[in-house]
Amino acid sequence: MNVDRITEKLNILADAAKYDVSCASSGSKRKNENKGLGNASNGICHSYTEDGRCVSLLKILLTNHCIFDCAYCVSRKSNDIQRAAFTVQEVVDLTINFYRRNYIEGLFLSSGIFKDADYTMERLVRIAKKLRTEHNFNGYIHLKSIPGASDELMNEAGLYADRLSVNLEMPTEAGLKLLAPDKNQADMIKPMGYLKNAIIQRTEEKKLFKKAPIFAPAGQSTQVIIGATPENDSEVLQSANYFYKNFNLKRVYYSGYVPVLADSRLPALNTSVPMVRENRLYQADWLMRFYGFKVNEIVNDSQPHLDLDIDPKLGWAIRNMQAFPVDINKADLQMILRVPGIGLQSAQKIVSARKFAKLNWDQLKKIGVALNRAKYFITCKSNQFERRDLTGSNIKQFILATSQSKYLKNTQVQLNLF
Numbered sequence: 019m020n021v022d023r024i025t026e027k028l029n030i031l032a033d034a035a036k037y038d039v040s041c042a043s044s045g046s047k048r049k050n051e052n053k054g055l056g057n058a059s060n061g062i063c064h065s066y067t068e069d070g071r072c073v074s075l076l077k078i079l080l081t082n083h084c085i086f087d088c089a090y091c092v093s094r095k096s097n098d099i100q101r102a103a104f105t106v107q108e109v110v111d112l113t114i115n116f117y118r119r120n121y122i123e124g125l126f127l128s129s130g131i132f133k134d135a136d137y138t139m140e141r142l143v144r145i146a147k148k149l150r151t152e153h154n155f156n157g158y159i160h161l162k163s164i165p166g167a168s169d170e171l172m173n174e175a176g177l178y179a180d181r182l183s184v185n186l187e188m189p190t191e192a193g194l195k196l197l198a199p200d201k202n203q204a205d206m207i208k209p210m211g212y213l214k215n216a217i218i219q220r221t222e223e224k225k226l227f228k229k230a231p232i233f234a235p236a237g238q239s240t241q242v243i244i245g246a247t248p249e250n251d252s253e254v255l256q257s258a259n260y261f262y263k264n265f266n267l268k269r270v271y272y273s274g275y276v277p278v279l280a281d282s283r284l285p286a287l288n289t290s291v292p293m294v295r296e297n298r299l300y301q302a303d304w305l306m307r308f309y310g311f312k313v314n315e316i317v318n319d320s321q322p323h324l325d326l327d328i329d330p331k332l333g334w335a336i337r338n339m340q341a342f343p344v345d346i347n348k349a350d351l352q353m354i355l356r357v358p359g360i361g362l363q364s365a366q367k368i369v370s371a372r373k374f375a376k377l378n379w380d381q382l383k384k385i386g387v388a389l390n391r392a393k394y395f396i397t398c399k400s401n402q403f404e405r406r407d408l409t410g411s412n413i414k415q416f417i418l419a420t421s422q423s424k425y426l427k428n429t430q431v432q433l434n435l436f
């Protein structure tokens with residue numbers, strides 16, 4: 019192995035992969051069998067797992083050569099950059115070597131498109147297959163699926179990868195046409211549809227036959243870039259909602275556009291990455307998936323943008339003051355989940371604890387409720403902190419005045435600009 023050449027490729031292709039944020043994982047149950055390498059059963063991502071553990075993936079592109087010319091992408095064919103491509107065996111060797119040295123716990127592999135979709139996808143699949151069958155590698159593997167790849171290759175990919183993802187790239191078809199006119203959203207939807215059906219079918223088979231092979235046990239996800247095209251938050255979240263519902267996606271990742279290329283269709287190079295907006299979209303996404311909010315309650319035609327200065331749950335609460343106060347000792351779980359300052363776990367604990375005695379402020383605090391927010395929206399056993407004289411906008415000002423949000427400073431600067 020030519021170490022210098024491999025190191026050079028690694029520098030180029032790891033750098034090119036950094037724009038893809040869709041590599042967190044959850045839900046994989048792959049177990050280490052036959053004394054193989056690795057174990058993805060605890061969930062792996064490139065930063066933090068759900069239990070707060072920091073883990074790492076080898077995150078690279080197979081190649082940054084590409085036949086397409088997507089305006090937002092550093093690897094686009096018209097961009098004058100250094101190009102490189104790994105061979106299948108090089109990626110396999112790197113993964114195994116890095117794993118053995120404890121550098122990584124899995125592989126996140128994406129690619130520019132050589133020649134055509136199948137030609138590229140076949141190589142990605144071959145890497146996963148070699149890792150699993152020749153090296154008995156049980157670490158986490160996330161493969162990007164190349165839009166337009168055949169069903170046969172998607173099927174093989176699902177047999178060896180934990181998670182598969184097809185990036186939508188832009189939240190709407192119009193946005194995609196604007197920045198990637200060679201691409202077609204139908205080519206992305208087709209493999210997503212195949213994966214959805216295959217995952218359902220294989221899960222059913224697995225229930226009937228224990229020995230049936232597992233198929234993409236961590237499901238499928240996608241990524242959308244925000245801020246490169248003019249879609250508002252309502253359009254972004256409506257699109258995410260559609261894909262969650264129709265393709266059983268595990269996650270939609272929102273990636274704030276990083277201006278790296280000068281192009282009249284794109285924001286100027288000195289535009290800031292929309293970090294706060296990205297964070298608010300993740301919060302809204304969380305509300306849709308775990309807190310029972312419908313997308314139209316969070317954003318709609320009259321409220322097309324998420325507030326940047328407050329989180330979407332607080333935003334909903336102060337627009338819907340008629341729904342409060344919520345009596346913590348009587349309200350159902352769904353309503354408790356809508357109270358700012360009460361998370362999923364705290365809401366569940368409240369519902370369990372109040373079976374034994376009515377809860378007061380001290381007990382709510384011990385349960386983990388953020389009283390500095392929740393106190394404006396709830397009643398409990400004592401009325402010590404209750405404030406019924408405040409409007410939604412008063413509450414917002416009070417909460418902002420005491421907020422420690424790491425985004426607050428950033429937001430204030432942004433708001434001052436307008």
Ligand code: SF4
Pocket residue numbers: 084085086087088091092093094095129130131198
């Ligand atoms: S197809 Fe993918 S790698 Fe190629 S230019 Fe478009 S976004 Fe970049």
